Amino acid sequence: MRKSLLLITYLLIVIATAQSQTPPIIYVAGDGSGDPGYNCNGISDQIKINQALDFVATHADYTTVYLKGANTYWIDDTIFISENTILEGDSDAVVKLVDNANWNTQYKPLIGQTGLSYSLKLGNPSITTGNITIRGFEIDGNRQNQWEASGNSYYSAIVLQNTYNITINDMYIHDCLADAFQTGYDNYGFDINLQFYNNRIHASGHDGIIVMRSKNFEIHDNVFTDNRTDAHIRVQYCNQFKIYNNIGGDDPNRQFSGGIGISMQADADTPLNDAEIYNNYFFGKGDFYGIWLWQTSGGATLHTHENVFIHHNIISWYRLGGIGIEGFHNTIIENNVIQSDGGLENTYPAAGIVFYGGDPAGNISGFQTIVKNNIIIDNVAYGIDNQQPTIHSFVSDYNAINGNLSGNYNNVTSTTDIYSNPQLASNLLEVYNNILNPNWQNAVSTGNFKGDLGANEAKLEYHLKSEFGRWDGTQWVNDTTTSPCIDAGDPTYNYVNEPTPNGSRINLGTFGNTAFTSKSSNPLTINDYSNTNINIYPNPTSGKITIPNEFVINEYSIYSLTGKLIKRGKLNTNEIQVTELNSGIYILKIKDNNSNKMNVFKLIKE
Numbered sequence: 001m002r003k004s005l006l007l008i009t010y011l012l013i014v015i016a017t018a019q020s021q022t023p024p025i026i027y028v029a030g031d032g033s034g035d036p037g038y039n040c041n042g043i044s045d046q047i048k049i050n051q052a053l054d055f056v057a058t059h060a061d062y063t064t065v066y067l068k069g070a071n072t073y074w075i076d077d078t079i080f081i082s083e084n085t086i087l088e089g090d091s092d093a094v095v096k097l098v099d100n101a102n103w104n105t106q107y108k109p110l111i112g113q114t115g116l117s118y119s120l121k122l123g124n125p126s127i128t129t130g131n132i133t134i135r136g137f138e139i140d141g142n143r144q145n146q147w148e149a150s151g152n153s154y155y156s157a158i159v160l161q162n163t164y165n166i167t168i169n170d171m172y173i174h175d176c177l178a179d180a181f182q183t184g185y186d187n188y189g190f191d192i193n194l195q196f197y198n199n200r201i202h203a204s205g206h207d208g209i210i211v212m213r214s215k216n217f218e219i220h221d222n223v224f225t226d227n228r229t230d231a232h233i234r235v236q237y238c239n240q241f242k243i244y245n246n247i248g249g250d251d252p253n254r255q256f257s258g259g260i261g262i263s264m265q266a267d268a269d270t271p272l273n274d275a276e277i278y279n280n281y282f283f284g285k286g287d288f289y290g291i292w293l294w295q296t297s298g299g300a301t302l303h304t305h306e307n308v309f310i311h312h313n314i315i316s317w318y319r320l321g322g323i324g325i326e327g328f329h330n331t332i333i334e335n336n337v338i339q340s341d342g343g344l345e346n347t348y349p350a351a352g353i354v355f356y357g358g359d360p361a362g363n364i365s366g367f368q369t370i371v372k373n374n375i376i377i378d379n380v381a382y383g384i385d386n387q388q389p390t391i392h393s394f395v396s397d398y399n400a401i402n403g404n405l406s407g408n409y410n411n412v413t414s415t416t417d418i419y420s421n422p423q424l425a426s427n428l429l430e431v432y433n434n435i436l437n438p439n440w441q442n443a444v445s446t447g448n449f450k451g452d453l454g455a456n457e458a459k460l461e462y463h464l465k466s467e468f469g470r471w472d473g474t475q476w477v478n479d480t481t482t483s484p485c486i487d488a489g490d491p492t493y494n495y496v497n498e499p500t501p502n503g504s505r506i507n508l509g510t511f512g513n514t515a516f517t518s519k520s521s522n523p524l525t526i527n528d529y530s531n532t533n534i535n536i537y538p539n540p541t542s543g544k545i546t547i548p549n550e551f552v553i554n555e556y557s558i559y560s561l562t563g564k565l566i567k568r569g570k571l572n573t574n575e576i577q578v579t580e581l582n583s584g585i586y587i588l589k590i591k592d593n594n595s596n597k598m599n600v601f602k603l604i605k606e
Helices: 002-021 046-058 428-446 455-460
Strands: 025-028 064-067 071-075 079-081 085-089 093-097 111-113 129-135 138-140 158-161 163-169 172-176 181-184 190-197 200-204 209-212 214-220 223-225 231-236 239-244 247-249 260-266 273-278 281-286 289-295 306-311 314-318 321-326 331-334 337-339 351-357 367-372 375-377 382-386 392-397 400-402 407-410 544-546 555-559 565-570 575-577 584-592 597-605
Touching: 025 046, 046 064, 046 071, 046 079, 046 085, 079 085, 111 129, 129 158, 158 163, 163 181, 181 190, 190 209, 209 214, 231 239, 247 455, 281 289, 281 455, 289 314, 321 337, 337 351, 351 367, 351 375, 351 392, 375 382, 382 392, 382 400, 400 407, 428 455
Parallel strands: 025 064, 064 085, 071 093, 079 111, 085 129, 093 138, 111 158, 129 163, 138 172, 158 181, 163 190, 172 200, 181 209, 190 214, 200 223, 209 231, 214 239, 223 247, 231 260, 239 273, 247 281, 260 289, 273 306, 281 314, 289 321, 306 331, 314 337, 321 351, 331 367, 337 375, 351 382, 367 392, 375 400, 382 407
Antiparallel strands: 260 281, 314 321, 544 575, 555 565, 555 584, 584 597
């Protein structure tokens, strides 16, 4: 008997401890399984949800309201969430606006924080709300069945004003007349501490996400499609943020008035700097730029908006260009693939990268943009377009620039760029025909837009072809040709993340210095050297070697026996100076541009 009492006491302690470690949750349901008093019937369901949220707000030991699925919660007024609250739900729990809601009130959202102000201004900046999490369920804005105009700030899905410590994750938000998520503060520099990730945003009438006058936030690992009037991601008067691992695309068979990938908007009073944009893929008939850095008013200094770092992105098929810059200094653009059109239409003057204006007041000079290790191809206008050469200069080094219809440069020079076809796994026409168009056609016909619509598969086609190994998503495959962009980047840049063999030099493009970049040739053994009957002489040599005249104008590279790149260049004559090499055995490779084959020689330096 005593043992039984001890066991019961122990179990009660364990249960009590477990309950104390898991804050109580209020469950809302549509099938009668919710907590007493919190069961919805499909009519004005926001009333029960708001009652649950009010209960959590007034009981400190509660933290969470949970929407159970499978169920559609029909709302005809706003859901209000207070500070220190989590609103979450099952993935098949849907909050949906009723048909013809007839609010006719701008800036009134489906979900907002308690005390929300229905205005473009964000309310009283002295009153802030903290610690709000929204996750896991679906919001359907029912845009097709409202009479108000799209893109005019009616029926945004979520608006949180003057709110900090925000987490929005694992949501499916679609068919809103305005923004899927809008947040920010009335005064510049608000420490918002926002995490927006793993969300699926489709068919917003305005922005997918807009953040205003804030700093300290990350937007990552989201999929945005068909956001109509403005941008997938828009940051307005912000600072100190990261945007990475996102996909943003528009229906490749339709043209919208917006569809910007990332819009970074600044004015003279709100510096935009300390921003990093990386590992994103933006595609598909956007009406402006893939990434747009623009200043809306004059009077800034040269250094007001600067040091935006854009790297390892794929930007494809935008009407005005891949990257557009106005009024920003020292923008660093590295290891991207940029193609504004790719030959699909050629109907609009899109450049790869364009600096089109300085400060709008027109009294600042000295702007500079640094462009390195990129692949800039198949743009309708110039590859790199400097439209303001009296106030701005491009530094263009170690890029591959090819197939741009107006030419490689406008008011730009380079001594290190290359101009060969980069030999990507597929071109944009193939990506469109084989991947993007079929996936979008299927989504349109089924109404299912929850996936990535082929974007992750399409990204793989931007790998460089290689005879020695190209990653296809599941395995390493060997091509019949090797891209000239392999081992072609800035020789001072890090390459340690590239798989071996890697030629001891970073590859160009979005996969440079990553674990899945294409491989260069294996270090050769003594028996591998004689793959050509052509001779070089003298060999051994103490100072120079002579090569056949047919190789002049081709590129050469010299490697150690371990595969380390020692020297490379372009053959302007039929002699190569090797005086500076230490005594030993080396591998000389000469690329035959006509046959696209590599000739390999054993070189002995005395």
